[in-house]
Amino acid sequence: MLCEHCKTREATVKYVEVINGVKTEHNLCSHCARSVDIGQYSALFEGEFPLGRLLAGLLGMQNAESGTARYDSVACPNCHTTYKEFVQNSRFGCPDCYSVFDPLIGENIKKLQGSERHVGKRPKNLQGQADEVGKGHGTAGFGSEAENEAEGFQKLDAKERVLILQARLKEALRREDYEQAAALRDEMRGLKEEIKQDGEMV
Amino acid sequence: MAKWYEMPGEPASNVIYSRIRLARNWRDYPFPEKMTAEQCKELVDRLGAGLRGIGALDGTKYRFAWLDGMAELEKTALIERRAINRSFSKKKEAAGLILSEDERVSIALNGDDHIRIQIMEKGLNPLSCYERADALDDYISDRFAYSFDEKYGYLTAFPTNVGTGLRASVIVHLPFLSRRKNFPSLVADMGRFGTLIRGVYGEGGENFGSLYQVSNQKTLGQTEQEIIEIVKKTAVELDNQERRLQKEAQEARPLAHADEVYKSYGILKYARRLTRKDAMEFLSHVMTGVVNGILKTDGACSIYGLMVGIQPANLLSMAEKPLNKEELDAARADFLRARLPKIRQ
Ligand SMILES: [Zn+2]
Ligand SMILES: [Zn+2]
Numbered sequence: 001m002l003c004e005h006c007k008t009r010e011a012t013v014k015y016v017e018v019i020n021g022v023k024t025e026h027n028l029c030s031h032c033a034r035s036v037d038i039g040q041y042s043a044l045f046e047g048e049f050p051l052g053r054l055l056a057g058l059l060g061m062q063n064a065e066s067g068t069a070r071y072d073s074v075a076c077p078n079c080h081t082t083y084k085e086f087v088q089n090s091r092f093g094c095p096d097c098y099s100v101f102d103p104l105i106g107e108n109i110k111k112l113q114g115s116e117r118h119v120g121k122r123p124k125n126l127q128g129q130a131d132e133v134g135k136g137h138g139t140a141g142f143g144s145e146a147e148n149e150a151e152g153f154q155k156l157d158a159k160e161r162v163l164i165l166q167a168r169l170k171e172a173l174r175r176e177d178y179e180q181a182a183a184l185r186d187e188m189r190g191l192k193e194e195i196k197q198d199g200e201m202v
Numbered sequence: 203m204a205k206w207y208e209m210p211g212e213p214a215s216n217v218i219y220s221r222i223r224l225a226r227n228w229r230d231y232p233f234p235e236k237m238t239a240e241q242c243k244e245l246v247d248r249l250g251a252g253l254r255g256i257g258a259l260d261g262t263k264y265r266f267a268w269l270d271g272m273a274e275l276e277k278t279a280l281i282e283r284r285a286i287n288r289s290f291s292k293k294k295e296a297a298g299l300i301l302s303e304d305e306r307v308s309i310a311l312n313g314d315d316h317i318r319i320q321i322m323e324k325g326l327n328p329l330s331c332y333e334r335a336d337a338l339d340d341y342i343s344d345r346f347a348y349s350f351d352e353k354y355g356y357l358t359a360f361p362t363n364v365g366t367g368l369r370a371s372v373i374v375h376l377p378f379l380s381r382r383k384n385f386p387s388l389v390a391d392m393g394r395f396g397t398l399i400r401g402v403y404g405e406g407g408e409n410f411g412s413l414y415q416v417s418n419q420k421t422l423g424q425t426e427q428e429i430i431e432i433v434k435k436t437a438v439e440l441d442n443q444e445r446r447l448q449k450e451a452q453e454a455r456p457l458a459h460a461d462e463v464y465k466s467y468g469i470l471k472y473a474r475r476l477t478r479k480d481a482m483e484f485l486s487h488v489m490t491g492v493v494n495g496i497l498k499t500d501g502a503c504s505i506y507g508l509m510v511g512i513q514p515a516n517l518l519s520m521a522e523k524p525l526n527k528e529e530l531d532a533a534r535a536d537f538l539r540a541r542l543p544k545i546r547q
Contacts, residue, residue: 079236081236091235092359094233095357098351113362113421115422115423115424117423118355121339121425123343124340168425
């Protein structure tokens with residue numbers, strides 16, 4: 001196939017672009033792809049990340065294909081972001097939006113992210129909200145006040161760690177990384193032992 | 203005080219610097235887009251006040267600035283130095299910036315997310331950048347409870363950041379590799395490992411200076427360390443390929459290769475007018491010469507620091523009066539004549 005741009009060289013690069021729900025396939029020679037590809041990356045970066053546009057693209061496409069337009073007016077009760085708004089700018093309005101729209105977009109997030117569960121860091125003070133420091137002082141004396149570091153690394157409890165390991169195990173199996181899967185399985189087994197001994201699990 | 207980008211990098215490497223960004227949101231407020239003007243002001247005020255003591259964490263000096271108190275020129279210069287991004291600079295509502303004296307650490311308040319922690323460091327050091335970001339993150343979360351979800355992790359305005367909220371990047375100089383015909387397909391191949399590669403300085407599809415940024419695409423379902431590892435591996439692979447090509451060129455056409463490097467040095471050293479594009483390209487050749495040992499500079503130097511310094515807003519902020527295009531090009535040449543490292547013959 002000839003390059004769609006210069007129509008002289010053989011097309012060696014193929015890429016699929018999804019913008020506003022319209023999927024377009026491009027076949028370019030490496031020479032033309034060079035200008036198109038890199039330029040596109042730079043342009044998209046300003047608006048955060050290409051995946052963002054891709055997500056909006058995917059959702060828009062589904063809308064057109066399967067008539068999910070009926071979800072357009074589904075809104076988050078907390079911040080009033082509607083599904084339609086989200087499809088347009090790939091941006092949520094508040095933390096609650098995640099649970100409100102999860103049934104509608106969970107699959108797409110999974111598709112783009114290659115996963116549906118967080119396995120990394122967790123905030124230290126997940127349970128109680130820490131007291132707000134410096135309230136009412138304003139930002140005037142910035143950097144002038146030394147503070148003691150509050151130490152208190154809160155260890156995750158074993159049950160939470162098992163959940164995280166489960167997700168990682170699933171991911172390892174999907175990647176067919178059996179060595180890691182075996183290691184994770186062992187680690188989980190150990191943790192479950194621990195839980196049993198602590199009498200936390202029924 | 204010297205800025206981080208003025209510090210000499212690792213010799214004999216095409217890796218310029220590493221960058222880590224963490225996106226976080228305080229659970230007391232909706233995401234920035236849905237906040238009232240009142241809420242924006244209050245949020246920045248409270249965050250700024252609560253983080254006043256942050257310097258005690260690592261003995262670093264920080265300053266706090268309200269975005270609307272900054273001149274346009276200063277904002278643009280901060281973008282050129284990568285301390286903030288364009289979307290933050292355009293923010294209409296109240297926003298704040300906590301910036302370390304060496305500009306290695308920046309914490310943007312009320313940009314696309316409530317809190318964005320960014321660390322930059324010379325060389326291939328994404329993990330040590332992350333460790334620093336991690337400590338700052340703990341400090342902040344001791345004071346402000348984050349929006350965090352069992353399934354989705356750290357909740358962010360864009361679902362493309364959700365999970366770890368981590369964007370890990372390594373910036374590499376690829377003058378030979380990017381000139382290859384197969385570079386776009388190489389870039390596409392790398393994408394399959396979950397990284398994205400894009401040009402750093404440029405407009406309209408051009409990339410002056412051949413600097414490319416490798417970043418992770420996905421933020422959910424991998425640990426921070428795994429994400430960093432993928433980015434690091436890609437950067438090392440690109441560095442290796444670039445090195446091989448430089449070596450080949452040096453062996454196949456030693457005279458042409460050395461000539462390109464020395465000519466570029468000579469122009470930068472004596473020119474009286476330089477456009478941004480030309481200066482970036484000549485600096486790129488000089489950078490290659492320094493990395494592969496053709497040019498031996500007197501003492502350590504940072505060619506990347508010069509690339510940052512010659513960007514328009516930085517030159518304009520140094521000038522005492524507004525400059526027209528010709529004066530700007532002259533200021534750029536002056537800047538380089540004064541700062542280009544001496545070479546040993
Ligand atoms: Zn073509
Ligand atoms: Zn909401």
